Amino acid sequence: METHFARRMQRVSASAIMELIKTTAGGNFISFASGLPDPSLFPARELRDITDDILTRDDNNALQYGAAEGFAPLRDWVAQRLRERGLKATAENVLITSGSQQALDLVARALLDAGDTVLMESPSYLAAIQAFDSYEVNYVTLPMDEDGMDTAALEKALASCSPKLIFTLPNFQNPTGITLSAERRQRVAELAAAKDIPILEDDAYYDLRYDGEPLPPIASLAENRWAFYTGTFSKTIAPGIRVGWVYGDADLIARLAQLKQITDLHSNSLTQRIAYEFCARGKLPGQIEFLCRAYKEKRDAMLTALQHSMPPSVRWTHPQGGMFLFLTLPDGQDGDALLPHAMERGVVFVPGASFHPNGGGANTVRLNFVSPPHQDIERGITLLAQTIVSTGRA
Ligand SMILES: Cc1ncc(COP(=O)(O)O)c(C=O)c1O
Incomplete structure (x- = not known):
């Protein structure tokens, strides 16, 4: 032992x-x-006022257990936001998680066994590598240039190994800051979809864009039942509230919700409502x-x-x-x-x-x-x- x-x-x-x-x-x-x-x-000031309002008016629901899938109005709000990014999303496609880190872990837990192969950019997000490490996987890594992951290398790798997951950070990647070009997003989407390979797209930084036009998520570019896309309020509201989400096929999301329930029953009832109110009051933009x-x-x-x-x-x-x-x-x-x-x-x-x-x-x-x-x-x-x-x- x-x-x-x-x-x-x-x-x-x-x-x-x-x-x-x-x-x-x-x-x-x-x-x-x-x-x-x-x-x-x-x-902080807005969050304090919102918290005060919720605890005053909400009949203590914010302090009660909640649904594993997340606070329903927040799931709706996230789905609407994802539709604006080009994803076909309803609330059923969205699981609220305790930060997007939990979403990465849940997807990994659902898909990965010891000895499986994960394809990813190198370098990549350290805490995702650590999450995958805990399932004792192997990596096939793909080099990057200023347009992101080398998709020719991806195609070659897919011809010679059968990964259980492709992991990528399309926008302002942690650690490099590099953004995957529109053309390569399309290529990644097509390559993964053609072989039905699960793809996990970590888009924690989507909203923090200082130049150029937003680019579509890979998950919006090809039909792939196994496309997962994660996001978070950590970079826009505050990381301490621990509210993130994962988008995916409705049936797969329902099953991820079961896994989540085993982990922590549900995400924080109060901070989900705080995030929702912040957005519903139009404060996010x-x-x-x-x-x-x-x-x-x-x-x-x-x-x-x-x-x-x-x-x-x-x-x-x-x-x-x-x-x-x-x-x-x-x-x-x-x-x-x-x-x-x-x-x-x-x-x-x-x-x-x-x-x-x-x-x-x-x-x-x-x-x-x-x-x-x-x-x-x-x-x-x-x-x-x-x-x-x-x-x-x-
Ligand atoms: C690329 C990336 N993904 C996910 C996360 C996890 O963020 P959170 O769990 O706070 O949503 C981070 C946090 O630094 C990050 O940099």
Whole structure:
């Protein structure tokens, strides 16, 4: 038993990133390391008023057990929102989850057994990799360029393996900030549909778009009963309310609801109502606009600082939205090795290797441009550039 437990736990052990964030939290660091949104922009006053109203008028339903599928008006509201994105959605296609992280885990739990293959971009979202790891799967990874996942590589991989799941982050991917192009979305949708392969599309950052036009979800581009699409209020309202969702075929969603019931009965009754009221009162578009304005300024501040201070051998992505951008260091330089030197100078980031499920990416670095205070961004990037120059051959 001990060995079995140890093997399971090793696969899901606390990531170096969480440890790093803990170590540097509250310290005197400029941190580009966290995965967090800017807390100064949370709509706390509106949420307090809404909570007060709900608890005053709602006959205590908000404090009662609820349906595993989620608060019905919220499911309707999410379905309407998804129709606007081009998905054929009614409330029956929507399961409310405790953050979209739970949706990723539920889909993985429903589909994956030990030894199964998951096809995914490399790098990819760390907590999804950890969720999949807990089912003891193997990965076939697909390289990325500035248009997202390499679909020629996807086609080749599909010819030589039978994955149980394709996992992708189409918008402003965590960790790279890269967006999958319209043409490639179509290709991914067609390839998955042609072979009836389940596809899990994690679209946590959809609303945080600073440039360009929104692109359709892959799930809207081809008939595929096995297409799942996740979203969240974490990036638009606040992550602490833990309200997200998964869209899929109505019958499959009903079965995922059963799995969810086993896990936590249902998501938080109060915060589902809070999210719903926030949306029903028409507050979401204004909040998204407010966030996008602030985050765009921070992204631009980071891009300008990188342009000014990085040596020519360092490259970085130019995200159209989201929270992260990704640096590629000169050959031979290593993000893990750079980190202690950067910390000595007072700046922290996440080395990119941990986002690569099959290894690689040692010379990459993830930077969060939304969580540090605006005034720290230029200084932090200057310190990082000095560290790169002083420790490498740049
Ligand atoms: C890409 C991505 N997907 C999903 C999540 C999970 O978010 P939540 O569970 O708060 O909805 C995150 C959180 O950082 C994320 O970056």
